[in-house]
Ligand SMILES: NC(=O)c1ccc[n+]([C@@H]2O[C@H](COP(=O)([O-])OP(=O)(O)OC[C@H]3O[C@@H](n4cnc5c(N)ncnc54)[C@H](O)[C@@H]3O)[C@@H](O)[C@H]2O)c1
């Protein structure tokens with residue numbers, strides 16, 4: 001109810017003309033109060049629930065607090081705590097906050113999408129089917145928080161308007177027995193459909209998305225690996241969409257790898273063309289990154305074959321070789337044809353054979369990079385590049401403090417989940433966070449603004465190169481391989497610029513107005529478009 005303008009007392013204090021707002025509330029900093037309330041919670045999950053409530057009560061305040069405290073709050077809304085939120089979502093559920101499209105809606109998906117309140121204003125949907133949430137497996141309908149967390153990064157990190165964001169969970173059932181038996185489980189109680197039924201569902205879903213939200217970009221998130229590759233292939237030139245785990249991860253890891261290779265090369269002189277990269281884990285993420293690296297190597301002048309030879313992949317059965325029977329489709333391209341000895345199954349044996357300059361973990365195997373493994377990498381390389389990229393932290397291949405200790409501080413490190421700085425023998429070392437959160441907000445922003453018909457490979461590649469080039473002098477001299485998170489808005493704007501230029505080169509941009517702008521003018525435009533939260537709007541009746 002409007003009660004007129006607040007009074008300004010002679011001492012300058014603002015006194016609201018209402019009994020519902022405490023008299024001195026407006027003279028205090030409510031953001032500090034929220035932070036104190038947040039910090040009073042003891043577990044990550046309690047903090048997540050608190051923030052969720054704050055977002056519902058006052059979205060402007062929520063995003064203001066988030067933007068001012070990214071380092072503290074991103075790990076709660078996103079990896080790693082979002083993993084706990086997903087695992088427990090049926091039990092912590094409080095209010096509707098995303099769109100569920102269920103297998104039982106098949107044949108009527110358009111009608112379901114029409115119920116979304118922001119309709120034509122929608123620009124970005126993060127869509128998961130909950131089948132491989134982080135490394136936590138099939139969480140079914142509990143997967144929605146991953147879409148919400150990614151969209152919070154779009155809003156905070158790229159400046160997308162909250163009303164443009166559509167978190168979606170496709171509820172296709174789950175193969176995880178304990179959820180099917182849980183009386184509080186919020187999803188349909190059935191096993192996942194066979195491929196043919198799921199394909200029909202996905203085709204109807206994508207068609208309905210395009211009709212209902214014509215200006216929207218779809219980000220596929222955390223689909224199990226076979227489906228992730230299949231739907232990307234099926235839809236990437238038909239709809240405005242991309243897969244975050246394959247392309248976003250490929251792009252962000254290429255970036256960190258380029259900065260790492262430069263750092264290592266200043267100690268060893270090893271050129272990019274002599275890097276040998278060992279992937280421990282060959283799923284959507286491992287193969288997505290391997291493809292992005294080889295594509296970049298060819299851009300640098302290597303032949304496709306030379307580029308591919310730089311890559312070695314390992315799965316649960318050991319080094320992937322072409323002679324292995326029944327290899328899954330996505331593993332064939334990188335299967336080695338130059339090894340014909342007995343199967344190499346231990347990581348130590350594989351490292352001794354490959355002598356990698358870089359070891360990348362996308363395996364979901366906690367502590368797979370043992371002391372022996374890390375020490376062996378350090379004995380082979382003056383600056384070993386070790387990226388344990390599996391999420392959340394509980395599945396990370398090696399902790400930062402161990403990697404520092406076992407390499408005597410020589411490691412060049414980036415992990416998927418955040419780690420704190422480590423003090424070792426009097427020196428402070430800062431880790432990198434090789435997480436697609438640095439890249440998808442910029443890819444999305446650039447795609448939306450340029451109204452690109454599709455997300456092309458060049459758009460993803462240019463995003464990566466822009467991120468790699470975004471380090472400040474201070475960040476470079478601190479030997480960081482990714483920029484500091486607090487700068488993510490500016491970084492996302494720069495990535496968006498690179499994405500728009502690549503869309504233009506590929507002729508997929510429908511907003512051709514940008515073609516006439518200089519880079520400087522376009523960057524200013526992008527920044528001006530970024531949504532800013534303003535908690536002063538929170539009490540409009542005052
Ligand atoms: N850092 C990031 O930005 C980022 C992005 C995407 C995915 N990820 C993480 O990567 C991990 C993998 O994701 P995915 O989609 O590729 O999953 P996935 O399940 O398809 O892949 C896991 C791979 O690891 C292999 N593996 C399993 N056990 C192994 C063992 N004992 N030894 C060797 N290899 C083994 C599997 O064979 C498979 O190839 C997840 O934890 C996910 O959170 C991180």
Ligand SMILES: O=C(O)C[C@H](O)C(=O)O
Pocket residue numbers: 078079133134135222244245390391416435436437
């Ligand atoms: O969600 C993340 O933190 C990164 C990535 O998309 C993943 O699946 O692990």
Ligand SMILES: [Mg+2]
Pocket residue numbers: 134221222244245
């Ligand atoms: Mg993911």
